[in-house]
Amino acid sequence: MRDLVSGALSACIAKATVIATGGAGRLYRATTNAVICEGIGTVIALETGLAALSNMEAVQFHPTGLFPSGILITEGCRGDGGLLRDVDGHRFMPDYEPEKKDLAARDVVSRRMLEHIRKGNGVKSRFGEHLWLDITLLGREHIEKNLREVQEICRNFLDIDPSKDLIPVYPAAHYTMGGVRTNPTGESPGLAGLFVGGEAACWDIHGFNRLGGNSVAETIVAGMIVGESIAAFCDRPQNDLTVSMGIIRDFLAREDAKISALLTGGGDEDANLLRIRMQEIMTEKVGIFRTADKLATAVDELQALLAKSRNIGVRNKSRGANPELVAAYRTQKMIKLALCVACGALARTESRGAHYRDDFPRRDDAQWLRRTLAIWKNESDTLPTLNYEPLDVMRMELPPGSRGYGTKDDHIVHSDAPRRAAEVEATRKRLVDADRFAVQAALMPYDHLLPPDLRVRNERIDGSN
Amino acid sequence: MKVDYTDVLVVGGGLAGLRIALAAKRRGHDTVILSLVPPKRSHSAAAQGGMQASLGNVIKGSGDNEDVHFQDTVRGSDWGADQEVVRMFVDTAPKAVRELAAWGVPWTRISKGEREVVINGKKVIISEREQADGLLNQRNFGGTSKWRTCYASAGTGHAMRSATRRSPRVFRCTSASKRSRSFMTLVAAAEPLCAISSAAPFRPASLRRP
Numbered sequence: 001m002r003d004l005v006s007g008a009l010s011a012c013i014a015k016a017t018v019i020a021t022g023g024a025g026r027l028y029r030a031t032t033n034a035v036i037c038e039g040i041g042t043v044i045a046l047e048t049g050l051a052a053l054s055n056m057e058a059v060q061f062h063p064t065g066l067f068p069s070g071i072l073i074t075e076g077c078r079g080d081g082g083l084l085r086d087v088d089g090h091r092f093m094p095d096y097e098p099e100k101k102d103l104a105a106r107d108v109v110s111r112r113m114l115e116h117i118r119k120g121n122g123v124k125s126r127f128g129e130h131l132w133l134d135i136t137l138l139g140r141e142h143i144e145k146n147l148r149e150v151q152e153i154c155r156n157f158l159d160i161d162p163s164k165d166l167i168p169v170y171p172a173a174h175y176t177m178g179g180v181r182t183n184p185t186g187e188s189p190g191l192a193g194l195f196v197g198g199e200a201a202c203w204d205i206h207g208f209n210r211l212g213g214n215s216v217a218e219t220i221v222a223g224m225i226v227g228e229s230i231a232a233f234c235d236r237p238q239n240d241l242t243v244s245m246g247i248i249r250d251f252l253a254r255e256d257a258k259i260s261a262l263l264t265g266g267g268d269e270d271a272n273l274l275r276i277r278m279q280e281i282m283t284e285k286v287g288i289f290r291t292a293d294k295l296a297t298a299v300d301e302l303q304a305l306l307a308k309s310r311n312i313g314v315r316n317k318s319r320g321a322n323p324e325l326v327a328a329y330r331t332q333k334m335i336k337l338a339l340c341v342a343c344g345a346l347a348r349t350e351s352r353g354a355h356y357r358d359d360f361p362r363r364d365d366a367q368w369l370r371r372t373l374a375i376w377k378n379e380s381d382t383l384p385t386l387n388y389e390p391l392d393v394m395r396m397e398l399p400p401g402s403r404g405y406g407t408k409d410d411h412i413v414h415s416d417a418p419r420r421a422a423e424v425e426a427t428r429k430r431l432v433d434a435d436r437f438a439v440q441a442a443l444m445p446y447d448h449l450l451p452p453d454l455r456v457r458n459e460r461i462d463g464s465n
Numbered sequence: 466m467k468v469d470y471t472d473v474l475v476v477g478g479g480l481a482g483l484r485i486a487l488a489a490k491r492r493g494h495d496t497v498i499l500s501l502v503p504p505k506r507s508h509s510a511a512a513q514g515g516m517q518a519s520l521g522n523v524i525k526g527s528g529d530n531e532d533v534h535f536q537d538t539v540r541g542s543d544w545g546a547d548q549e550v551v552r553m554f555v556d557t558a559p560k561a562v563r564e565l566a567a568w569g570v571p572w573t574r575i576s577k578g579e580r581e582v583v584i585n586g587k588k589v590i591i592s593e594r595e596q597a598d599g600l601l602n603q604r605n606f607g608g609t610s611k612w613r614t615c616y617a618s619a620g621t622g623h624a625m626r627s628a629t630r631r632s633p634r635v636f637r638c639t640s641a642s643k644r645s646r647s648f649m650t651l652v653a654a655a656e657p658l659c660a661i662s663s664a665a666p667f668r669p670a671s672l673r674r675p
Binding site: 001004008009010011012013014015016017018019020021022032033034036037041044055058072073074075076078079080081082083091100101103104105106109137138145146147148149150177184195197198199200203204205206207208209210211212213214215216217218219220221222223224225226227228230231234235245248249252352353363365369371391395396397398400401403404405436440444446449450454456458460461462 | 466467468469470471472473474475476477479480481482483484485486487488489491492493494497499501502507508509511512513514515516517518519520521522527530531532535536537538539540541542543544545546547548549550551552553554556557558559560561562564565573582583584585586588594596597600604605606607608609612613614616618619620621622623625629
């Protein structure tokens with residue numbers, strides 16, 4: 001690791017290493033994410049050449065990012081009754097989604113918003129087009145009690161009062177469903193001792209779209225479950241560590257050389273310009289609506305950027321505190337991650353959840369009910385190597401079906417789906433008098449995967465389980 | 466060269482990193498958290514709206530349970546999710562939110578009786594049950610069939626992170642470090658550059674193999 005104040009390099013050797021570094025919204029220009037959310041931890045796992053990243057092409061755009069900054073305005077606004085409106089003040093979501101309306105899944109709402117703007121219903125402003133979020137109908141008292149932070153954000157960043165003003169919103173990159181692939185224990189199958197939890201992981205709870213409220217829940221739940229896995233891992237004597245000093249020295253020397261190359265290698269590329277260009281490419285060509293030609297162009301352009309990033313030079317030659325140096329090595333890593341997203345998106349010729357292809361609008365379970373795995377084999381590579389991990393339909397408790405919102409259901413059915421659906425139906429009929437736990441256990445036992453202390457039923461208000 | 470040794474190195478001081486570190490430390494393993502920024506600046510604090518847990522406290526969430534949360538999540542994922550892991554998750558979410566309540570998160574709570582809510586653009590009066598009085602409140606969120614998102618106004622992430630960060634004191638752990646008084650060594654303002662791994666590619670390997 002590198003001390004950001006002194007610049008000193010050191011090594012930390014641990015039995016178990018955990019990546020819990022969150023997502024990578026900053027691959028895009030407009031994002032709800034903080035400036036530090038660049039996916040660096042994810043790339044560090046990728047750069048081992050052993051840990052695979054899964055489903056990097058699954059990026060969630062949150063429907064209501066403040067426009068133009070992208071700062072998050074919570075889905076709770078709509079949960080509490082807020083509505084999306086267009087340039088005419090018309091509440092448009094029910095036209096597209098009669099059942100769920102403004103509360104369809106985020107990927108669906110984001111797409112509908114962009115569709116509606118494409119049709120000419122956007123609000124024009126000097127920063128571009130946007131739509132409105134209306135929470136005035138909730139009343140000042142409700143906002144000040146249950147949406148207090150929204151009021152603060154609107155006042156601090158836009159000087160508007162959401163109790164009486166409409167909030168300008170536009171979809172912004174928000175959550176990375178993809179991440180470092182792990183087992184149910186949270187361990188990387190490719191690199192023993194590497195654990196990942198939270199948004200940085202593809203555990204995989206969210207598949208191709210995450211429900212609001214499930215990510216924050218995931219962080220603590222992952223902490224509880226993966227934390228226990230790690231403790232158990234460290235308890236086992238065979239996981240005691242012996243690492244040669246030679247290996248440590250080699251790695252430190254290698255990282256030191258990389259930094260020297262940036263400081264004194266005579267490179268002339270500007271890291272900030274490369275990063276801005278990467279964000280533009282991602283926003284324009286690897287965004288909400290994707291097509292083969294835009295994605296292919298994006299891959300080419302990102303590869304060119306990657307080549308340039310190997311020739312970055314920084315002007316501030318300090319080895320100590322040096323934000324320009326930090327931006328330089330982080331940009332080099334970010335471009336690799338952007339390539340994982342773009343390559344995964346180009347290869348996936350279907351639409352699923354947040355990954356939407358204008359040229360392949362149907363969900364294709366027959367060919368694509370599988371997870372993308374990206375490995376970066378060699379440092380000198382310019383593209384990730386993609387593989388796929390099929391999902392096992394015959395073990396699903398809920399066989400593939402329709403979400404009930406989004407496009408009308410015309411997905412291409414998986415060959416095992418009807419058989420599994422029949423099996424599940426038969427089991428439910430057979431156990432019609434049993435309690436729901438018995439039915440669940442018959443369909444898909446999972447209890448054995450939980451740490452023993454967590455195998456407890458949850459109590460509810462009416463005394464039921 | 467400078468080398469530190471520990472049992473568990475957690476990179477990232479947000480909600481997930483803090484909670485993992487806590488779990489490892491409680492089981493007696495030395496833990497170091499490496500964070501780019503001071504943990505109270507971790508992006509987890511920006512989460513606003515809430516966390517889902519199938520408690521079934523509010524009237525619009527009654528009848529909710531793990532089965533419903535499971536189905537909503539798998540559908541939401543467009544069947545991309547690992548269903549066994551989703552089951553583990555929906556089972557544990559209620560335990561997580563209750564643990565956080567015990568650690569002091571000021572979850573918005575239910576007041577029994579009538580209240581006005583806005584549903585589908587209209588004001589509606591709903592009535593919360595007597596036995597729900599004081600329990601965790603839950604709001605509606607996208608893609609869910611029951612109201613199950615527990616929240617602390619619109620500052621849920623901030624509240625959760627504060628409680629998780631403070632929680633070590635609940636367990637009265639002592640610190641071995643002279644530098645800091647926190648129970649686990651927290652190295653802020655440093656970032657990892659790479660992970661040391663030493664094995665041939667194309668097969669799984671561990672950090673231990675020379």
